[in-house]
Amino acid sequence: MEIVAIMGSHRNGHNTQKALDFFLKQIDADYELHLYNVNKIKIEPCKACDYCVEHQGECIIKDDAMPDVYKRIETCDLLIIASPIYFSAFPSKIKALIDRTQMLYNLKDRSIIKKKKLVVIGVGGAPHYPRQFQAMENTLEWYKKYLNCEEIGFVKFSHTDEVSVLENKNGLESLQKIGEKVNEIVADNEN
Numbered sequence: 001m002e003i004v005a006i007m008g009s010h011r012n013g014h015n016t017q018k019a020l021d022f023f024l025k026q027i028d029a030d031y032e033l034h035l036y037n038v039n040k041i042k043i044e045p046c047k048a049c050d051y052c053v054e055h056q057g058e059c060i061i062k063d064d065a066m067p068d069v070y071k072r073i074e075t076c077d078l079l080i081i082a083s084p085i086y087f088s089a090f091p092s093k094i095k096a097l098i099d100r101t102q103m104l105y106n107l108k109d110r111s112i113i114k115k116k117k118l119v120v121i122g123v124g125g126a127p128h129y130p131r132q133f134q135a136m137e138n139t140l141e142w143y144k145k146y147l148n149c150e151e152i153g154f155v156k157f158s159h160t161d162e163v164s165v166l167e168n169k170n171g172l173e174s175l176q177k178i179g180e181k182v183n184e185i186v187a188d189n190e191n
């Protein structure tokens, strides 16, 4: 199984990365992991130049991490998006990555994009408030459609500025359950 995991926090080793690492540990099946930590890769913002409309499957920016990200997103079986919210929305670095997938959105034939499962981990520092993760959901609504994703779980960790994700029993249990689901799906596919 090929997994693409995107770590969208601007801080390495904090709640987002901890939750992502915890989730990956729940997966028993063999997997090949392509981990994109937004702090360790270069991603230019989308230029909105429409080059990818005329040049199907190509982005005008070729010297950053995105050519590799496109390839992996196209063929992976499981996509994991782990991100904090800044002002209730995706932070700028991961948002740049999301915007750059406009190249895939603009494909006239998207049949090369394999059907995949999607797991989302949202992290918010404040105690839970209405619509805390709404902007993430709105963004991913489109993402799911054009990247051929079936969402199998969205775990939301609130209050992380006071309570570490590793102290949030409900959140960890949810991640465990989704991990079990992934293991079942892999086992079913093997039989």
Ligand SMILES: Cc1cc2nc3c(=O)[nH]c(=O)nc-3n(C[C@H](O)[C@H](O)[C@H](O)COP(=O)(O)O)c2cc1C
Pocket (backbone or CB within 6 Å): 009, 010, 011, 014, 015, 016, 017, 084, 085, 086, 087, 088, 089, 123, 124, 125, 126, 127, 132, 159, 160, 161
């Ligand atoms: C610029 C900025 C804006 C933030 N805005 C929000 C917010 O709107 N709502 C919220 O719940 N937490 C907000 N936070 C808190 C982060 O979501 C929280 O610290 C989270 O744990 C960060 O992820 P990390 O622990 O992986 O770094 C904000 C943090 C920063 C740096």
